[in-house]
Amino acid sequence: MSGLVQLISADGQRLPAPDVETWVADIDDERLLALYEDMVVVRRIDTEATALQRQGELALWPPLLGQEAAQIGSGRALRDDDFVFASYRENAVAYCRGISVTDLVRVWRGTTQSGWNPFTYNMATPQVIIGAQTLHATGYALGIQNRGTDAVAVAYFGDGATSEGDVNEAMVFAASYKAPVVFFCQNNQWAISEPVRLQSRTSIVDRALGFGIPGIQVDGNDVLAVMAVTRLALDRARRGEGPTFIEAVTYRMGPHTTADDPTRYREPAELAEWQVKDPITRLATYLRARGVLTDESSMAVDNTADQVAAELRAGCLGLADPEPLSLFEHVYAAPHSRLAEQRDRYLSYLQMFEPAGATR
Amino acid sequence: MTTSTMTLSKAINAGLRRSMENDDTVILMGEDIGKLGGVYRITEGLQESFGPRRVMDTPLAESGILGTAIGLAYAGYRPVCEIQFDGFIYPAFDQIVSQVARMHSRTRGAVTVPLTIRVPFGGGIGSAEHHSDSPEAYFTHTSGLRVVSVSNPNDAYWVIQEAVASNDPVLFFEPKRRYHVKGEVELDEAELDEVRPPMGAAHVLVEGTDVTLVTYGGLVQVALDAARAASADGISIEVIDLRSLSPLDFETVTRSVQKTGRIVITHEAAESGGLGAEVAAGITERAFYFLQHAPVRVTGFDIPFPPAKLEKYHLPDLDRILDGVDRALDRRNSLSELG
Incomplete structure (x- = not known):
């Protein structure tokens, strides 16, 4: 599969993509609206957590603003028995796994090093050491392979992580043993202040080929396309065809964390350029045109998001010191x-x- | 008694075989450990018996070995990772220190990482660079790890099985210079009793009254030789094989020092920040009023491991250990003429 996979354009038009269409044939208007709600809710979680940090209730928060489609599209493609090994920014994936909003902020409030029991949600504690979790995912996949089930391990990491030795070693191991693992790289263009061109002079997805792993580049701001390619990759792994590398091209619209100031290293014009490709806006445009998203349903989604935010705030403030x-x-x-x-x-x-x- | 005479390397092999027979979640991982049986043949014949899924030849990536082992532990396996040589462990340092050691604590006990990391270690065999290191102190300083070293076939046979069965990660340091030395191994658990090495306990190998000599791994035999030589001079040395480097068995060492009043610690690793420093500090805290002389360390120098033709000057040998014993006894020694 060559070229950027897209199903919904930045201006909300449905595009044909015969290679991947079939993987989302079941995603009707109702389910698309549910994905829209997921994205609005996780963006609201992000806003609330950022506010809690500004108010001194959280030590730090790593926003995912702009990456909602990449995380919701892939997170909603997973089965319960798949196992996620993610970095600290995958809060929307955690949300998809059923992890409570209070559990999301425990670590950032400093009451524990892990917000949840990994085995309850089949999602490991978010990893802080860049790229280290890709090896854990690969090892877990070897365990799946030994047991002969068709579950899949999924490793989430960023463009910066692709420079780490561990990520490269993970791809060597996964390719050699044909491990059922999906490498899901969110290329959000920035590793704190370092642009992706400092990590790689080629397209990130092209690196996979050198390991003998098929790569797919997808518009990471297109929730439907992300879901389609993730399902494709999961299916390959389930059928014993080994690892797949997905590069979800997206953009970190906010700071690296609440301690970061991106105005020091990037141009406002770049942000403006990506704001036009916003993952939520484009789906809203598409759904409005189809008459699925109305003022009424939009308000209902916003109300749900506000309720989740209130739950997050109450849960955060209620966390006892150990x-x-x-x-x-x-x-x-x-x-x-x-x-x-x-x-x-x-x-x-x-x-x-x-x-x-x-x-x- | 069901005993068998075998080399230390064969004893580890037999211990691993028994662990694999008893628990089918035990998986061996490492470079060249399959068909070749490992560069030191520790895993010889195991792939033949248990297949390539349980005795895995891995790509040449130490961090990769440890990182995937963690994933296997998540999936309910009990991996035993071979690091080919002591000096090759450093690429895996981050996965060991940041992941293996902390996973149980990080997850408030939800995840256990029952890993064993086997490390052939130490000098004395005329090797090239990076093949003679003693990196144990890096790991004894890391919370969440257990660190052991064996010096004889019987301990090797039993401690490796304990390490594999442990739900905590264990670094198992194998003294290369002792691999081919033979000894009696008690194969019947019921017969073990006192002989059985519970992981974590030091072992008093020779009782003595004048000086306590503490060591582990490759230098245990040198310490025993020193004790025999000293006895000819009428000096009675109590030799202790620590076996466990984390946690340290201070109870056993303290009991000995309360009797002798003097302690010499010897290891191949560099002096600064080494195990000797920890034993000396711990004994000073616990037995200060019993000490008749400051603790004495006889160790490798604070230098990168030297070329093979120089290692005999770097590694503590019988004479340097006895010189340390003389210092502890205030007898004439290498420091006597110094101000």
């Missing part, structure tokens, strides 16, 4: 003599501050 002695929990699966000693010493220290007679 107890000091929880420091020592789960460092090891079995007792560890030295750590037990340190815990006991610290407990005695803490007890010095307690009023006489009190017990812990």
Whole structure:
């Protein structure tokens, strides 16, 4: 498959794409409207979390503004028994996995290092070390292969990660063992302040070919096209045909995180150029033209988003600080003599501050 | 008693075989470990018995081996990764320190990473660069890992099985210079009793009254030789094989120092920030009033591992260990003439 796959153009026109049409033949107006709602909700989550950070309730937040279609389109293509290994920006994928909005912000409020139990949602703790999770996905895929099921492991990462050794090693392992893994790269054009041309002088998708992995480049702001190619890649893996690399071409419209200031390194004109390709606007245009999105249904979607935002705010503010002695929990699966000693010493220290007679 | 005489390398092989027979989630991964049986033949015959899915030849990428092993652990497997040589572990450092060691803690116990990372380590065999390192302290400094080293076939046979069965990640350091040394291995678990090495416990190999000599891995035999030589001079050395480097068994070492009042720690790794520093500090905290002399370290120098023709000067040998013992006893020694 060559060239950028697109099903809905930036101005909201449905385009023919015979190669991939069949993969989304079941996505009728009603289901497209549901995808639209997903994207509006996750953008609202993003706005609310950013506000919570500005108000001092979160230490940090990595916005996905602009990448809603890439994440919702792929996230909604997955089966429950597929397993996701993602980076820290895939909050919309996590939303698709059924992870609660409160769980999304635990890490960023600093109460834990993992917002959820990976096995409850078949999604690993979002990875902070760039690209490291692509190897975990590949290893998990080898496990699937051993067991002979048709589940798939999906690795999410960005354009910056493609320079990391781990991502390249993951592709070598996946290709050699024909592992059922999908490499889903969101090329959002920027790795903090570094443009994608610093990571690769070729198109990101072209790199896959060198590993013997078929690559697909898709308009990452087109939710329908993203869903189509993700389903195609998942199906290849399920049929034992090995890994596929997807480059979803998109744009990080916001900062890298709430601590970043993109005005220092990119031109306003570039942002304006991508705003025209906004993933939500184009689907809205398409759905309005079909009479599916009306003022009434639009308001209903916005109300849902506001409810989710309120839930997020309440959940965030309700998160309790962890107890000091929880420091020592789960460092090891079995007792560890030295750590037990340190815990006991610290407990005695803490007890010095307690009023006489009190017990812990 | 069901004992068998075998080399240390064969004992690890037999231990791995038994682990694989007992638990079909055990998977071996590494470079050249399949048909070749590993460059040191530790996995010889295992691919033949268990097939290429359970004894996997991997691409030449150490981070890739560790990273995919984590994914396999997520999928319910118990991978045993071979790092071909000590000096080749560094490309995998990030996956070990940032992922393997932290996954259980990160997920509040939801994910266990029951990995064993086998590392042939140490010098004394005249190798090329990057084939003689002692990188254990990098890993003893990392929370979430267990670190062990074995010095004889019986320990090798049993500790490797314990490492594989452990739900915590374990770095298993194999002293290359001891691979071909033979010893008795007790194969019947029921007969083991006292002999069985519980992972985490040090082992008093020779009892003594004058000085405690603490070591592990490749230098254990040198320490035993030193103790025998010293006894000819009427000096009684208690030799302790730490076996577990994280956690350290301070109970056993402290008990010994309370008796002898003097301690010498010897290892091949560099002095600064090494295991010797940790043992010395821990013993000073625990047995300060029993000590009649400051703890003495006899170690490799703070240099990159030297060329083969120089390693005999770098590695602690019998004479340097005895010089350290003399220092601990305030006998005439290499430092006597120094101000």
